[in-house]
Amino acid sequence: MYSSATTPTPTATRTALRPPTAAAGRPGPKQAPPASRPVAPRGVEGRATDTRVVPTGRTALGLRGPETAPPVGGRIPLARQADGQVLRARRPGQPGGPERIDPSALQTPSVRAALASVARICPAFTPRQVLREGSRHILVAGTIGRAPVVAKCLAPQAVRSEYFEQLVADFHHEVAVYRAFVRHRPPVRLPRLVAADHDRCVLVMERVPGRPAARERHPVNAPTPGEVRALLTAVRTLNLWRPPTDVFQPRLDYQLEIARYHSVGQLTDRDAGDLRGLLHGLGHTPLQLCHGDALLSNMLLAPSGPVLVDWEQAGWYLPGYDLAVLWSVLSGDSAARRQISQLAQSGGTMARDAFLVNLVLVLMREIRLYDVPGAGEEQRIMIRRLYDDAALARRAVRAAVGTR
DSSP: OOOOSOOOOOSSOOOOOOOSSOOOSOOOSOOOOOSSSOOOOOOOOOOOOOOOOOOTTSOGGGOOOTTTSOOOOOOOOOOOOOOOOOSSOOOTTOOOOOOOOOHHHHTSHHHHHHHHHHHHHOTTEEEEEEEEEOSSEEEEEEEETTEEEEEEEEOHHHHTSTTHHHHHHHHHHHHHHHHHHHHSOOSSBOOOEEEEETTTTEEEEEOOOOEESOSSSSOSSOOOHHHHHHHHHHHHHHHTOOOOTTTSOBOOOHHHHHHHHHHTTSSOHHHHHHHHHHHHHTTTOOOEEEOSOOOGGGEEEETTEEEEOOOTTOEEESTTHHHHHHHHHOTTOHHHHHHHHHHHHTTOHHHHHHHHHHHHHHHHHHHHHHOOTTOOHHHHHHHHHHHHHHHHHHHHHHHHHHTO
């Protein structure tokens, strides 16, 4: 995302509460992944959050039991590396205004190469501020005339990366999504496309005023209840939108995803069998348009309402994928998790089962990102919290399989 604020460092680490029961079926030692296209690493901040105890009277994840449930009426998401820190920031509460040009940040070789690519499609672009200079993307804020814009380019370092083809494919997909939104305007707020160069991986878009809903992937401090309601409303509005079916493509091969996590020991034989059983029952369930990376850091809180950015993973998923992503990162807000669970089950048993399949796979991805050698204390707390969440999700899946 293109926030111009740095990621704040928490002053204290929250205490992780013990889960209601011990985590069952903890994955064994990691094995080498199966031979396939490499997955680009995604950076994590390793922030500590606490694990809330599931309130009494509810099943795991806050879902109603089967007796009260409503009647029944291609590829793996990338684990992407962090794109570096913001070079110039505005302190919270500091009044906005035009940023001063930072000559030193604008004169690095990578930024100069990016600006040369931007100038090919937007000669009137005037750079003002480097928002991000990382190994994957470079984001530069500027103006075209009086209009504030943001230029997003593939970083020169990405050319030398082993994940280069994957990164280029993602960039091309995001350009295609923005172009599709010009023809088929979605019912949610997003930056307006200004210009794009598919071949050179350059994207110029409107700069929307606002602040990120969170600075971290797993925020220590959750948004306020009102902000959470607004974000969930925006996500659900997108999910219920039905654009022409040929505009977007399925973005996740669920069978391949299950096989991958099973092969590296993150899913047990029973876990894989339960998920495949639920998938079999969802064979005729219509897919849902999802953002695909609905992290709080990819949502801006603007005066006009939430704005969704970073559309690299947008496409068709099983219902509830965006809700599963939000549930996985809102560990410090039990009220928000209950609200997400209620939304997930409001569509009936099939919608509930699809949400559970998505949730298990999302949590497996988060565990794979965080559970790495050399993790610090805060990250170890996060790892324990993720395993506890995964245990809750497994139990919910087994309960759902028992009612089929």
